[in-house]
Amino acid sequence: MTNLKARMIVDKDFAISEVDNRIYGSFIEHLGRAVYGGIYEPDHPEADEDGFRKDVINLVRELDVPIIRYPGGNFVSAYNWEDGVGPREDRPRRLDLAWRTTETNHLGTNEFVDWSKKVNSDVMMAVNLGTRGIDAARNLIEYTNHSGGTYWSDLRKKHGYKDPHNIKTWCLGNEMDGPWQIGHKTAEEYGRIAVETAKAMRLVDPSIELVACGSSNTQMPTFPQWEATTLEHTYDAVDYISLHQYYGNRNNDTASYLANSLDMDHFISTVISTADFIKAKKRSKKTINLSFDEWNVWFHSNDADKQLDPWQVAPPQLEDVYNFEDALLVGSMLMSFLRRADRVKMACLAQLVNVIAPIMTKNCGGAWRQTIFYPYLHVSKYGRGIALQPVVSSPKYDSKEYTDVPYLDTMTVFNPETEELTIFALNRSLEEGLELDADVRSFEGYQILEHIVLENEDLKAVNTMEHEAVKPHTNGNAKVQDGRVSANLAKHSWNVIRLGERK
Structure with missing residues (x-):
């Protein structure tokens, strides 16, 4: 043939833009075995002095992940961050309504920052705008970023962290357009709480960057009006609008499946156009960039997870076993970011370990590279410079x-x-x-x-x-x-x- x-x-001379290395970011949520049994397993033979799996640390370092989003995801929309700090013996067990599991809170903000340093990554922290709002967000940033001399910053010191964490990138909630979200809001409701939360957080630390929630995916009936309404409220207070998208080959139509990056290109272009419309409407000189902070292949595990009994601690959830064609699409999706490197400045492969992830582990056992690990590795390693x-x-x-x-x-x-x-x-x-x-x-x-x-x-x-x-x-x-x-x-x-x- x-x-x-x-x-x-x-x-x-055909330069698009310098590539922001943060487009090779990833995501860890308190979901399934991403945290417990994934990055953190104190009883594992390869656990370090802090309970983190060294085999996982080495694989994440191999990928050279520059920024990792935490702690969610749907989980964050009912998360009380205070539950995850201080002595472990004092931390409460909570029902996680998002994924119908029990959260032990054995790992929280401080421990995740410790782990991120071990894998040479920065943290993209999300705040709860579902069940909470301005007060919890301003307290959290005071806890993480203020030097000392106040209640929350001194509490951090009491917990063993003298120096502030200086987390510079923050997500204002997660997928707030989704009816599945705890505390789901209309665009008007979200825009108002997001802008007021942003203003309060910047009063604590003016140096931070903020990401407003865009649509959960392109099939949402409110897309892209959600982006327009949200930015009407938040344009002057935020730096990025988020995008989320997952693809699957449920019909075993590989020819269409491998073409899904065309849809991704269109999605990116539509959000850019919407943001620039609001820029023109406001007569602004400021440009809103894009944070594609959830993306991947996700469909293999959808049916299996429906059989799980509720309220388990860290059961296996969303553990897609990726095949070769999934790896091809992941490479193609990464190229979509490079095509618009002028506006896509952050992205997070969702997720990093066990949950729809390039790295898989066995509890008390080994860790291995899924098929999608390799295109992610290649573009992270060789896709830095000028697109x-x-x-x-x-x-x-x-x-x-x-x-x-x-x-x-x-x-x-x-x-x-x-x-x-x-x-x-x-x-x-x-x-x-x-x-x-x-x-x-x-x-x-x-x-x-x-x-x-x-x-x-x-x-x-x-x-x-x-x-x-x-x-x-x-x-x-x-x-x-x-x-x-x-x-x-x-x-x-x-x-x-x-x-x-x-x-």
């Missing part, structure tokens, strides 16, 4: 859900520090290889440093603790001659082509 052929031009807009000519296909889908999904990043150019490339074809011809003449003298390939004949192949069926190799066939890269991209494959001057 004749291979498909695609061409692209990559030029140093460049490639000029692409690719054959296209139609699927049940999308038309004019390019077989080649690609993005490029130039890192001025390492002077490396990276081409990320997904071949969406399920049947044919794709011959890539990339004009890189503006990078004179560059050679192929590495061509990483993630491929597998079986789109449903999965990784387990015992066997890693889906893992990358570096035997790609990319070559460069006279300023042109040529490569044959295998059918349904993820490719990372790195170029630079050989030392």
Whole structure:
């Protein structure tokens, strides 16, 4: 069968924006085994002196996650942050209404900050705007960020933390447009509480950045009017509007599934347009950027979780076992962020450990990399620098859900520090290889440093603790001659082509 052929031009002058490394962030919620049995398991053979699993710490460090959202998620909308600080023996057990489990509060704000330092990450903290509001939020930021001499800051010191945590990024609630949310609000109700909470928090610490809740997903009946109404109230008080989106292949329509990043691109563009409409309406010089603080594949575990008995402590929930085609889509979704690096400044893969996650663990056992770990690793590692807009000519296909889908999904990043150019490339074809011809003449003298390939004949192949069926190799066939890269991209494959001057 004749291979498909695609061409692209990559030029140093085609700069979109410097990439904010925080787009490679993630998320830990008090949900399932994300915390207990995930990052924290004091009885584990590899637990450190603070009860954190060292095998998990090492895997998170491998991903180089710059920022992690905490503590939720739906969980935060009924969370009393005071329950999770102070001596563990004094902390109350609570019913978590969001996920119908029992929360022990053995891990809270201070411990999570400790863990985040161990994995070299900053914290994106969420405040409860469901059952609580201004008072709890201003007390929490005083506890975490104020130096001392007040009730809450001195209480932090009493709890063993002399220096403030200086958490700089804060989410004003979570998915407040969702009827499933504890304390669900209309856009008007949310906009009012969000702006007043933002004002109070900034009075405590003017240096913080704030994220207002956008729609829970594009299918919400209020989207994008929710964004417009919310920003009518909060535009001058916040820095970001959030986006959440998950995809699944419930109908086993892989051709459509791998094209979902087109929907993601449209979602991003719509939110940007809505934010800029409010900017124009307010005659503002300020630009609201985007925080895509929940995104991933999520559908494998949906039915299984309905069978759980309520009020257990840290039962397995939302433990999607990802396959090879899921990894391909995750790579494609990451490229959506790079395409709009001028406005998407933060993103959080939801979540990080056990719960719809790239890292899985067994209680008292091992930890392993799911299939989606690898594209996340590659883009986090090599997608730092300046996003460049490639000029692409690719054959296209139609699927049940999308038309004019390019077989080649690609993005490029130039890192001025390492002077490396990276081409990320997904071949969406399920049947044919794709011959890539990339004009890189503006990078004179560059050679192929590495061509990483993630491929597998079986789109449903999965990784387990015992066997890693889906893992990358570096035997790609990319070559460069006279300023042109040529490569044959295998059918349904993820490719990372790195170029630079050989030392």
